[in-house]
Amino acid sequence: MGPEGPSVRNFIMNFVQKELGNFLHKNGQTADILLKRIQESERERKAISGIQKLAKQRAKKVSLHNKKLRDCRIHYNTTHELKENSSIFITEGDSASGSITKSRDVTTQAVFSLRGKPLNSYGLTKKIVYENEEFNLLQAALNIEEGIDELRYNKVIISTDADVDGMHIRLLLITFFLQFFPELIKKGHLYILQTPLFRVRNKKKTMYCYSEQERDAAVKVLGTSTEITRFKGLGEISPDEFKNFIGEDIRLDSVILNKNESVADMLEFYMGKNTPDRQDFIIEHLHVEKDEVY
Helix, strand or coil: CCCCCHHHHHHHHHHHHHHHHHHHHHCHHHHHHHHHHHHHHHHHHHHHHHHHHHHHHHHHHHHCCCCCEECCCCCCCCCCCCHHHCEEEEEECHHHHHHHHHHCCCCCEEEEEECCCCCCCCCCCCHHHHHCHHHHHHHHHHCCCCCCCCCCCCEEEEECCCCHHHHHHHHHHHHHHHHHCHHHHHCCCEEEEECCCEEEECCCCEEEECCHHHHHHHHHHHCCCCEEEECCCHHHCCHHHHCCCCCCCCEEEECCCCCCCCHHHHHHHHHCCCCHHHHHHHHHCCCCEEECCC
Protein backbone atom coordinates (compact mmCIF):
# COMPACT_ATOMS: atom_id res chain seq x y z
CA MET A 1 0.00 0.00 0.00
CA GLY A 2 1.18 3.46 -0.81
CA PRO A 3 1.50 6.33 1.66
CA GLU A 4 -1.79 7.94 2.77
CA GLY A 5 -2.99 11.12 4.47
CA PRO A 6 -0.21 13.29 5.92
CA SER A 7 2.46 11.12 4.34
CA VAL A 8 1.17 11.95 0.84
CA ARG A 9 1.02 15.65 1.64
CA ASN A 10 4.53 15.64 3.05
CA PHE A 11 5.84 13.79 0.00
CA ILE A 12 4.21 16.30 -2.37
CA MET A 13 5.43 19.31 -0.38
CA ASN A 14 9.00 18.01 -0.27
CA PHE A 15 8.92 17.29 -4.00
CA VAL A 16 7.57 20.77 -4.83
CA GLN A 17 10.10 22.48 -2.58
CA LYS A 18 12.94 20.55 -4.16
CA GLU A 19 11.82 21.26 -7.73
CA LEU A 20 11.15 24.92 -6.94
CA GLY A 21 14.56 25.25 -5.35
CA ASN A 22 16.23 23.72 -8.41
CA PHE A 23 14.27 26.02 -10.74
CA LEU A 24 15.17 29.18 -8.82
CA HIS A 25 18.81 28.10 -8.56
CA LYS A 26 18.96 27.77 -12.36
CA ASN A 27 16.99 30.97 -13.01
CA GLY A 28 18.66 33.64 -10.92
CA GLN A 29 16.85 36.58 -12.53
CA THR A 30 13.44 35.06 -11.80
CA ALA A 31 14.54 34.30 -8.24
CA ASP A 32 15.60 37.93 -7.73
CA ILE A 33 12.25 39.23 -9.04
CA LEU A 34 10.33 36.81 -6.80
CA LEU A 35 12.42 37.77 -3.77
CA LYS A 36 11.89 41.47 -4.43
CA ARG A 37 8.12 41.01 -4.63
CA ILE A 38 8.06 38.97 -1.42
CA GLN A 39 10.09 41.63 0.38
CA GLU A 40 7.83 44.43 -0.93
CA SER A 41 4.72 42.54 0.18
CA GLU A 42 6.21 41.97 3.61
CA ARG A 43 7.13 45.65 4.02
CA GLU A 44 3.64 46.68 2.94
CA ARG A 45 2.02 44.16 5.30
CA LYS A 46 4.03 45.49 8.24
CA ALA A 47 3.30 49.10 7.29
CA ILE A 48 -0.43 48.45 7.02
CA SER A 49 -0.73 46.34 10.17
CA GLY A 50 0.26 49.28 12.36
CA ILE A 51 -2.59 51.50 11.20
CA GLN A 52 -5.20 49.04 9.88
CA LYS A 53 -6.89 48.44 13.22
CA LEU A 54 -7.12 52.17 13.96
CA ALA A 55 -8.47 52.87 10.47
CA LYS A 56 -11.13 50.17 10.82
CA GLN A 57 -12.23 51.57 14.16
CA ARG A 58 -12.40 55.07 12.70
CA ALA A 59 -14.41 53.90 9.68
CA LYS A 60 -16.80 51.95 11.89
CA LYS A 61 -17.23 54.92 14.21
CA VAL A 62 -18.07 57.37 11.45
CA SER A 63 -20.21 54.95 9.42
CA LEU A 64 -23.27 55.89 11.38
CA HIS A 65 -22.61 59.62 10.99
CA ASN A 66 -20.66 59.76 7.75
CA LYS A 67 -21.59 63.03 6.07
CA LYS A 68 -19.87 61.88 2.88
CA LEU A 69 -22.23 58.93 2.36
CA ARG A 70 -25.95 59.13 1.67
CA ASP A 71 -26.79 55.46 1.63
CA CYS A 72 -29.62 53.60 -0.08
CA ARG A 73 -31.86 50.86 1.26
CA ILE A 74 -30.99 47.95 -1.03
CA HIS A 75 -27.44 46.68 -1.48
CA TYR A 76 -25.73 44.36 -3.95
CA ASN A 77 -24.40 41.98 -1.28
CA THR A 78 -27.93 40.89 -0.33
CA THR A 79 -30.53 38.52 -1.77
CA HIS A 80 -33.01 41.27 -2.60
CA GLU A 81 -34.58 40.97 -6.05
CA LEU A 82 -33.53 44.55 -6.91
CA LYS A 83 -29.90 44.18 -5.81
CA GLU A 84 -28.64 44.45 -9.42
CA ASN A 85 -29.97 48.03 -9.49
CA SER A 86 -27.94 49.05 -6.45
CA SER A 87 -25.52 51.86 -7.30
CA ILE A 88 -23.41 54.59 -5.74
CA PHE A 89 -22.56 57.96 -7.30
CA ILE A 90 -19.10 59.31 -6.40
CA THR A 91 -19.36 63.09 -6.76
CA GLU A 92 -17.12 66.08 -6.15
CA GLY A 93 -18.34 69.08 -4.19
CA ASP A 94 -21.48 69.90 -2.23
CA SER A 95 -23.44 71.38 -5.14
CA ALA A 96 -23.16 68.29 -7.35
CA SER A 97 -23.81 65.84 -4.52
CA GLY A 98 -26.76 67.97 -3.41
CA SER A 99 -28.44 67.79 -6.81
CA ILE A 100 -27.95 64.02 -7.09
CA THR A 101 -29.02 63.41 -3.48
CA LYS A 102 -32.28 65.28 -3.98
CA SER A 103 -32.96 63.55 -7.33
CA ARG A 104 -31.93 59.96 -6.59
CA ASP A 105 -34.01 56.91 -5.88
CA VAL A 106 -33.28 56.34 -2.19
CA THR A 107 -34.16 52.67 -2.60
CA THR A 108 -31.24 51.76 -4.86
CA GLN A 109 -29.03 54.86 -5.33
CA ALA A 110 -26.40 56.02 -2.82
CA VAL A 111 -24.15 59.11 -3.01
CA PHE A 112 -20.56 59.54 -1.80
CA SER A 113 -19.20 63.10 -1.82
CA LEU A 114 -15.51 63.85 -2.37
CA ARG A 115 -13.80 66.92 -0.97
CA GLY A 116 -12.06 68.36 -4.02
CA LYS A 117 -9.58 66.34 -6.06
CA PRO A 118 -8.53 63.01 -4.51
CA LEU A 119 -4.89 62.16 -3.91
CA ASN A 120 -2.91 60.80 -6.84
CA SER A 121 -2.29 57.26 -5.59
CA TYR A 122 -0.06 56.14 -8.46
CA GLY A 123 3.00 54.29 -7.18
CA LEU A 124 1.85 54.39 -3.55
CA THR A 125 1.31 51.33 -1.35
CA LYS A 126 -2.01 50.28 0.11
CA LYS A 127 -0.95 51.91 3.36
CA ILE A 128 -2.22 55.19 1.89
CA VAL A 129 -5.75 53.75 1.68
CA TYR A 130 -5.80 53.58 5.47
CA GLU A 131 -3.89 56.80 6.12
CA ASN A 132 -5.98 58.92 3.74
CA GLU A 133 -9.34 59.51 5.41
CA GLU A 134 -11.23 59.97 2.16
CA PHE A 135 -9.88 56.76 0.58
CA ASN A 136 -10.47 54.85 3.79
CA LEU A 137 -14.09 56.00 4.00
CA LEU A 138 -14.66 55.23 0.32
CA GLN A 139 -13.23 51.75 0.79
CA ALA A 140 -15.48 51.26 3.82
CA ALA A 141 -18.55 52.57 1.98
CA LEU A 142 -17.99 50.09 -0.87
CA ASN A 143 -17.08 47.30 1.60
CA ILE A 144 -14.15 46.13 -0.52
CA GLU A 145 -11.27 45.98 1.98
CA GLU A 146 -11.19 42.17 1.86
CA GLY A 147 -12.07 41.95 -1.84
CA ILE A 148 -15.18 42.57 -3.91
CA ASP A 149 -17.17 39.49 -2.89
CA GLU A 150 -19.18 41.66 -0.48
CA LEU A 151 -19.33 44.75 -2.69
CA ARG A 152 -22.31 46.82 -1.52
CA TYR A 153 -23.20 48.39 -4.90
CA ASN A 154 -23.41 46.75 -8.30
CA LYS A 155 -22.57 49.98 -10.12
CA VAL A 156 -19.88 52.34 -8.84
CA ILE A 157 -20.50 55.51 -10.84
CA ILE A 158 -17.97 58.34 -11.10
CA SER A 159 -20.03 61.52 -11.43
CA THR A 160 -17.93 64.62 -12.18
CA ASP A 161 -18.19 67.73 -14.29
CA ALA A 162 -17.43 67.34 -17.99
CA ASP A 163 -14.56 69.86 -17.88
CA VAL A 164 -10.80 69.51 -17.46
CA ASP A 165 -10.98 69.42 -13.65
CA GLY A 166 -13.80 66.87 -13.75
CA MET A 167 -11.89 64.69 -16.19
CA HIS A 168 -8.81 64.87 -13.97
CA ILE A 169 -10.86 63.69 -10.98
CA ARG A 170 -12.15 60.79 -13.10
CA LEU A 171 -8.58 59.85 -13.96
CA LEU A 172 -7.47 60.01 -10.32
CA LEU A 173 -10.37 57.80 -9.20
CA ILE A 174 -9.74 55.27 -11.96
CA THR A 175 -6.08 55.26 -10.89
CA PHE A 176 -7.14 54.55 -7.30
CA PHE A 177 -9.29 51.58 -8.32
CA LEU A 178 -6.69 50.24 -10.78
CA GLN A 179 -3.94 50.54 -8.18
CA PHE A 180 -5.70 48.88 -5.27
CA PHE A 181 -8.96 47.26 -6.45
CA PRO A 182 -8.50 46.21 -10.11
CA GLU A 183 -11.09 43.42 -9.73
CA LEU A 184 -13.76 46.09 -9.41
CA ILE A 185 -12.97 47.13 -12.99
CA LYS A 186 -12.30 43.63 -14.30
CA LYS A 187 -15.73 42.50 -13.07
CA GLY A 188 -17.45 45.44 -14.80
CA HIS A 189 -18.61 47.44 -11.77
CA LEU A 190 -17.05 50.86 -12.57
CA TYR A 191 -18.89 53.44 -14.70
CA ILE A 192 -18.79 57.08 -15.76
CA LEU A 193 -22.01 59.11 -15.56
CA GLN A 194 -22.78 61.14 -18.67
CA THR A 195 -24.80 64.32 -18.12
CA PRO A 196 -26.04 66.82 -20.72
CA LEU A 197 -23.86 69.73 -21.75
CA PHE A 198 -26.70 71.78 -23.21
CA ARG A 199 -30.39 72.48 -22.71
CA VAL A 200 -32.19 73.62 -25.85
CA ARG A 201 -35.80 74.74 -25.50
CA ASN A 202 -38.59 76.85 -26.84
CA LYS A 203 -42.01 77.59 -25.36
CA LYS A 204 -43.31 74.13 -26.23
CA LYS A 205 -40.43 71.68 -25.87
CA THR A 206 -37.14 71.11 -24.04
CA MET A 207 -34.29 68.94 -25.34
CA TYR A 208 -31.13 67.94 -23.45
CA CYS A 209 -27.97 67.46 -25.50
CA TYR A 210 -24.80 65.58 -24.61
CA SER A 211 -22.62 67.01 -27.39
CA GLU A 212 -22.37 69.97 -29.74
CA GLN A 213 -23.68 67.77 -32.53
CA GLU A 214 -26.81 66.93 -30.52
CA ARG A 215 -27.21 70.65 -29.71
CA ASP A 216 -27.07 71.63 -33.38
CA ALA A 217 -29.58 68.91 -34.26
CA ALA A 218 -31.92 70.12 -31.51
CA VAL A 219 -31.76 73.69 -32.81
CA LYS A 220 -32.83 72.44 -36.24
CA VAL A 221 -35.76 70.61 -34.69
CA LEU A 222 -36.94 73.45 -32.44
CA GLY A 223 -36.16 76.31 -34.80
CA THR A 224 -33.94 79.35 -34.52
CA SER A 225 -35.96 81.07 -31.78
CA THR A 226 -34.65 78.77 -29.08
CA GLU A 227 -32.96 79.30 -25.75
CA ILE A 228 -29.63 77.46 -25.38
CA THR A 229 -28.13 76.91 -21.93
CA ARG A 230 -24.61 75.55 -21.47
CA PHE A 231 -24.25 73.61 -18.21
CA LYS A 232 -20.85 74.39 -16.70
CA GLY A 233 -21.14 71.76 -13.98
CA LEU A 234 -23.42 69.25 -12.32
CA GLY A 235 -24.31 71.78 -9.64
CA GLU A 236 -25.96 74.01 -12.24
CA ILE A 237 -28.54 71.34 -13.08
CA SER A 238 -31.56 71.63 -10.81
CA PRO A 239 -32.72 68.52 -8.89
CA ASP A 240 -35.98 68.51 -10.85
CA GLU A 241 -33.98 68.26 -14.07
CA PHE A 242 -31.32 65.93 -12.69
CA LYS A 243 -33.81 63.16 -11.98
CA ASN A 244 -34.24 62.80 -15.75
CA PHE A 245 -30.57 61.89 -16.12
CA ILE A 246 -30.19 59.26 -13.38
CA GLY A 247 -33.45 57.39 -13.88
CA GLU A 248 -34.53 54.99 -16.62
CA ASP A 249 -32.75 57.04 -19.30
CA ILE A 250 -29.42 57.21 -17.46
CA ARG A 251 -26.36 57.23 -19.72
CA LEU A 252 -23.43 55.27 -18.36
CA ASP A 253 -20.03 54.54 -19.88
CA SER A 254 -18.41 51.32 -18.68
CA VAL A 255 -14.74 51.53 -17.69
CA ILE A 256 -13.21 48.48 -19.37
CA LEU A 257 -9.98 46.63 -18.64
CA ASN A 258 -9.25 44.17 -21.42
CA LYS A 259 -7.95 40.74 -20.46
CA ASN A 260 -4.70 41.23 -22.33
CA GLU A 261 -3.97 44.61 -20.69
CA SER A 262 -1.55 44.81 -17.78
CA VAL A 263 -2.71 46.92 -14.82
CA ALA A 264 0.88 48.07 -14.22
CA ASP A 265 1.27 49.09 -17.87
CA MET A 266 -2.03 50.98 -17.84
CA LEU A 267 -1.08 52.86 -14.68
CA GLU A 268 2.30 53.74 -16.16
CA PHE A 269 0.65 54.98 -19.36
CA TYR A 270 -2.02 57.07 -17.65
CA MET A 271 -0.14 58.31 -14.59
CA GLY A 272 3.57 57.82 -15.30
CA LYS A 273 6.12 60.55 -15.88
CA ASN A 274 4.27 62.28 -18.69
CA THR A 275 4.50 65.84 -19.85
CA PRO A 276 1.48 68.04 -18.99
CA ASP A 277 0.49 68.04 -22.68
CA ARG A 278 0.42 64.25 -22.78
CA GLN A 279 -1.64 64.07 -19.59
CA ASP A 280 -4.10 66.56 -21.07
CA PHE A 281 -4.35 64.35 -24.16
CA ILE A 282 -4.97 61.26 -22.00
CA ILE A 283 -7.69 63.02 -20.00
CA GLU A 284 -9.39 64.18 -23.19
CA HIS A 285 -9.29 60.71 -24.78
CA LEU A 286 -9.85 58.58 -21.68
CA HIS A 287 -11.18 55.27 -23.03
CA VAL A 288 -14.53 53.97 -21.89
CA GLU A 289 -17.19 51.79 -23.48
CA LYS A 290 -20.65 53.22 -24.15
CA ASP A 291 -23.42 51.56 -22.19
CA GLU A 292 -26.76 53.35 -22.12
CA VAL A 293 -28.66 50.54 -20.40
CA TYR A 294 -29.15 51.01 -16.66
